[in-house]
Amino acid sequence: MNLKVTFKVLGALILFLSCAFLLPVPLGVVDADGTHWALLMAALVGALAGGTVLYVCGDAKPELGHREGFAVVTLGWALFGIVGALPYYFAEATPTFIDAVFESLSGFTTTGATILTDIEALPRSLHLWRALTHWMGGMGIIVLSLAILPMLGVGGMQLFKAEVPGPTTDRLSPRIQDTAKLLWGVYVGLTAVEIVLLMFGGMDWFDATCHAFATMATGGFSTKNASVAGFNSAYIDYVITLFMFLAGVNFALHYAWLAGKPLRMFKNEEFRWYTIIAVAATLILMIANWGTAYDTIGENFRYSIFQAVSILTTTGFGTADYELWPYLCQVLLVLLMFIGGSAGSTGGGAKVSRMVLIVKHATVQMWRLIHPRGVRRVKLDGRAVPEEVLQSILGFFALYLAVIGIASLVMGGLGVEPVTAVASVIASIGNIGPGLGGVGPTDNYAHLPQLGKVVLSFCMLMGRLEIFTVLALWYPGFWRR
Amino acid sequence: MRVIVVGAGEVGYHTAHRLSIEGHEVVVVEADRRRLSEIEERINVMGVEGSGAHAETLEAAGVRSCGLFIAVTDIDEVNIVACLLAREYNVPTKIARVKAMGSGSTNPLLSAHKLGIEMIINPLDAVAQDIVNIAAHSSALEIAEFADGRILFVGYPVAEDNPLCGVTISELGDLGVVYPFVMTAITRNGATIIPRGEDTVEAGDHVFLLLRKDDHPSVRYMLGFEHEHVKRMMVLGGGDIGYRVARHFEKNKLRVTVVDPDDATCDRLAEQLDSAMVLKAPIIDVATLTSEGIGLSDVVVAVSGDEERNILAALLAKKNGASRALCLVDTPDYVSLAPSLGIDACVSPRLSTANAILKYVRRGDILSVATVEENQAEVIEFLVSGEMPFIGKKLKDLSFPTGAIIGAIVTDERIEIASGDTVMHEGDRVVVFAVPESIVAVEAFFGVA
Numbered sequence: 001m002n003l004k005v006t007f008k009v010l011g012a013l014i015l016f017l018s019c020a021f022l023l024p025v026p027l028g029v030v031d032a033d034g035t036h037w038a039l040l041m042a043a044l045v046g047a048l049a050g051g052t053v054l055y056v057c058g059d060a061k062p063e064l065g066h067r068e069g070f071a072v073v074t075l076g077w078a079l080f081g082i083v084g085a086l087p088y089y090f091a092e093a094t095p096t097f098i099d100a101v102f103e104s105l106s107g108f109t110t111t112g113a114t115i116l117t118d119i120e121a122l123p124r125s126l127h128l129w130r131a132l133t134h135w136m137g138g139m140g141i142i143v144l145s146l147a148i149l150p151m152l153g154v155g156g157m158q159l160f161k162a163e164v165p166g167p168t169t170d171r172l173s174p175r176i177q178d179t180a181k182l183l184w185g186v187y188v189g190l191t192a193v194e195i196v197l198l199m200f201g202g203m204d205w206f207d208a209t210c211h212a213f214a215t216m217a218t219g220g221f222s223t224k225n226a227s228v229a230g231f232n233s234a235y236i237d238y239v240i241t242l243f244m245f246l247a248g249v250n251f252a253l254h255y256a257w258l259a260g261k262p263l264r265m266f267k268n269e270e271f272r273w274y275t276i277i278a279v280a281a282t283l284i285l286m287i288a289n290w291g292t293a294y295d296t297i298g299e300n301f302r303y304s305i306f307q308a309v310s311i312l313t314t315t316g317f318g319t320a321d322y323e324l325w326p327y328l329c330q331v332l333l334v335l336l337m338f339i340g341g342s343a344g345s346t347g348g349g350a351k352v353s354r355m356v357l358i359v360k361h362a363t364v365q366m367w368r369l370i371h372p373r374g375v376r377r378v379k380l381d382g383r384a385v386p387e388e389v390l391q392s393i394l395g396f397f398a399l400y401l402a403v404i405g406i407a408s409l410v411m412g413g414l415g416v417e418p419v420t421a422v423a424s425v426i427a428s429i430g431n432i433g434p435g436l437g438g439v440g441p442t443d444n445y446a447h448l449p450q451l452g453k454v455v456l457s458f459c460m461l462m463g464r465l466e467i468f469t470v471l472a473l474w475y476p477g478f479w480r481r
Numbered sequence: 482m483r484v485i486v487v488g489a490g491e492v493g494y495h496t497a498h499r500l501s502i503e504g505h506e507v508v509v510v511e512a513d514r515r516r517l518s519e520i521e522e523r524i525n526v527m528g529v530e531g532s533g534a535h536a537e538t539l540e541a542a543g544v545r546s547c548g549l550f551i552a553v554t555d556i557d558e559v560n561i562v563a564c565l566l567a568r569e570y571n572v573p574t575k576i577a578r579v580k581a582m583g584s585g586s587t588n589p590l591l592s593a594h595k596l597g598i599e600m601i602i603n604p605l606d607a608v609a610q611d612i613v614n615i616a617a618h619s620s621a622l623e624i625a626e627f628a629d630g631r632i633l634f635v636g637y638p639v640a641e642d643n644p645l646c647g648v649t650i651s652e653l654g655d656l657g658v659v660y661p662f663v664m665t666a667i668t669r670n671g672a673t674i675i676p677r678g679e680d681t682v683e684a685g686d687h688v689f690l691l692l693r694k695d696d697h698p699s700v701r702y703m704l705g706f707e708h709e710h711v712k713r714m715m716v717l718g719g720g721d722i723g724y725r726v727a728r729h730f731e732k733n734k735l736r737v738t739v740v741d742p743d744d745a746t747c748d749r750l751a752e753q754l755d756s757a758m759v760l761k762a763p764i765i766d767v768a769t770l771t772s773e774g775i776g777l778s779d780v781v782v783a784v785s786g787d788e789e790r791n792i793l794a795a796l797l798a799k800k801n802g803a804s805r806a807l808c809l810v811d812t813p814d815y816v817s818l819a820p821s822l823g824i825d826a827c828v829s830p831r832l833s834t835a836n837a838i839l840k841y842v843r844r845g846d847i848l849s850v851a852t853v854e855e856n857q858a859e860v861i862e863f864l865v866s867g868e869m870p871f872i873g874k875k876l877k878d879l880s881f882p883t884g885a886i887i888g889a890i891v892t893d894e895r896i897e898i899a900s901g902d903t904v905m906h907e908g909d910r911v912v913v914f915a916v917p918e919s920i921v922a923v924e925a926f927f928g929v930a
Contacts, residue, residue: 373762377752
């Protein structure tokens with residue numbers, strides 16, 4: 001374990017984050033609400049801390065191994081959460097520092113759970129910062145750094161693999177920096193298109209930008225207390241539904257499509273399953289809601305597809321209070337929380353490809369009972385999936401469920417009511433945001449105990465970095481030289 | 482025409498043998514003196530000792546006046562170099578046997594065309610194609626298509642309870658009024674007969690018919706040849722040939738099971754095949770194969786690398802209820818064993834390769850070719866061109882070479898199954914069935930040089 005290079009990279013990341021604090025400053029100046037001082041203070045603190053570490057560890061050899069990669073990613077994300085909380089804290093927008101860290105991590109991990117009770121009271125510059133944390137965290141702040149900072153070139157694949165979600169990672173270009181640039185290029189492009197489309201629907205540039213950032217990152221922070229329902233526009237609902245769906249697709253497929261290979265998308269098995277799940281979930285919601293929650297087919301479709309896609313992609317925007325829907329719908333939405341988006345997308349959850357592979361793996365096990373001498377491989381896209389990838393998926397599920405179990409126990413121990421305890425953990429580790437009970441689509445996380453917020457922050461981090469990366473740091477011997 | 486065959490292995494032997502029977506001057510080039518003297522003793526060819534990759538040897542074999550150059554040694558590189566040399570001597574037609582490249586090869590970097598070789602033949606492709614053709618048609622022995630698939634050439638075994646037993650050919654002709662067909666050949670005890678009016682069909686014969694594809698189900702029903710669609714098949718042996726066969730039938734939506742005893746082979750098959758089931762078991766493991774449904778299989782194909790085991794596996798498959806069993810054998814002498822053992826067909830890579838080469842050699846005015854029962858006869862398609870003396874005359878008034886029979890006349894609009902009153906016109910395509918000794922005479926009849 002080379003601590004020096006780990007700290008050197010971390011220092012650079014913090015310095016880089018400090019620059020991001022400057023982006024919302026002009027808005028604070030224009031609105032004259034004093035938040036620009038909070039942002040500048042945060043930038044100063046970040047720059048001093050990052051600069052000092054970088055100066056002290058500047059002579060480290062730029063070689064990142066496996067373990068350094070895991071440490072950089074996990075510690076880096078934790079630090080983003082803490083340093084990114086400074087603007088809220090200095091502007092006194094949140095009651096405690098823990099609340100500020102929760103809000104900041106919820107942003108970076110694209111969870112979208114908030115502890116703010118009156119969102120509309122937040123100054124515009126801090127809204128923009130909230131949306132920016134989503135947007136940077138969505139495609140991955142380390143992937144962004146890879147694209148921009150040349151010093152991360154060596155060993156960059158370690159960082160890339162640790163941060164980009166999914167069981168396997170596509171490389172779009174031989175050089176990892178170029179891959180990072182391509183992914184970010186697609187991301188920026190789609191975000192820009194969504195901003196324009198939302199402005200056509202009557203949003204001002206500020207709301208359009210914040211919502212586009214939150215959509216493409218599958219985050220879920222809105223500038224309204226009532227989330228997207230606050231705009232009460234079918235056009236805006238459908239535009240956001242479409243872009244939530246697109247954000248849950250593997251960005252390598254978006255790249256192929258933009259590079260003139262549109263059919264690659266439909267040949268991709270994960271994309272097909274992702275589409276099937278979204279369509280099937282919408283249909284089931286519509287059938288259950290028929291005659292109970294909605295009377296016209298248009299309304300039924302509009303609200304059913306929005307909630308289905310919002311939860312499946314782990315965005316967490318809301319246009320309807322699904323806690324008023326039939327129980328079938330609520331259970332279905334909780335199940336969707338486990339699935340999540342596609343590998344290589346900005347969505348959270350366990351990922352569609354992992355779900356598909358685990359079901360196929362189970363099918364093969366049953367098949368082997370009937371054909372004891374049979375030889376069969378689990379395939380995705382017609383290609384056999386290596387045994388070690390399947391093993392790691394099984395391990396992932398075991399840990400995923402174990403973390404949900406332990407964290408729910410702790411939440412219960414802190415006195416949180418059972419449905420809220422379990423739902424808040426599932427919604428946090430899946431990076432969704434709204435859950436059920438006390439953390440339903442119309443509620444927020446403010447009322448939870450402080451220690452519970454720490455537990456949930458940890459869950460959000462584990463969900464975003466797909467558990468292994470985070471837990472590896474606790475493995476005995478990880479820090480040994 | 483002077484033909485040079487490089488390599489006196491099984492493929493070379495059979496190709497040279499067939500071409501010499503048909504009256505060509507065949508020179509065989511072979512580095513192994515013993516093999517060379519053996520082939521000179523057994524068939525009517527001249528031997529030249531030396532490597533086909535040396536210009537001096539080829540000159541000695543008379544490459545300057547050579548019209549057809551066939552390189553079929555076991556070594557790809559020698560075959561390619563020999564053909565490249567032949568190209569420098571301006572030999573018009575060059576054929577190379579190359580295991581690493583096939584006609585189906587999609588690698589555009591190095592193709593037959595780029596090498597300037599007319600035909601590259603991969604023995605695996607040839608034998609896999611033969612197996613697929615035989616396996617795909619239940620109960621039929623041979624199936625070949627002519628005239629863009631509008632005419633079929635099919636062979637059937639005549640069972641003891643078949644209504645055809647004891648019927649003469651002229652009696653059969655009366656049947657052909659409704660659904661016309663021509664019985665072109667009967668093979669009996671290993672000999673091929675071109676049947677005439679008074680010949681009778683007997684149990685145990687194999688009969689070969691030419692008919693319109695559309696009439697095939699009706700004729701088959703009329704003549705009492707049962708037909709089941711092939712739905713389930715089992716491939717024993719998962720090597721290159723087994724994989725190709727399994728892949729073909731899997732694509733055609735059959736239920737395919739592939740059996741191989743080797744771990745790595747099974748892993749590779751499971752990776753490359755989609756719907757086919759892969760079993761890791763010895764190909765003669767009766768208990769496992771029975772529980773996996775060998776008895777319900779419509780056809781079992783034994784294609785492992787061990788020919789004796791293939792024969793055993795095919796026999797066991799038949800014994801345990803498989804409808805049909807084919808097996809791959811390497812020793813050409815084993816091919817003729819099949820009927821006496823009760824195996825439906827034996828296929829040999831070398832014979833398949835030799836046949837594929839012969840088919841290629843006969844193109845030109847001859848449009849396509851199919852071979853019947855290990856080279857004993859051929860079906861050839863000719864184009865009627867120019868001012869031939871027989872144009873406009875009825876078939877019964879012509880003196881057509883013995884050992885050959887006209888099966889069908891094909892024009893752009895219609896297909897006529899030949900009868901005595903049929904008349905040929907310029908531009909017609911004629912499907913002819915002939916034994917090898919008559920092929921030169923038939924070619925002369927149609928004016929093919």
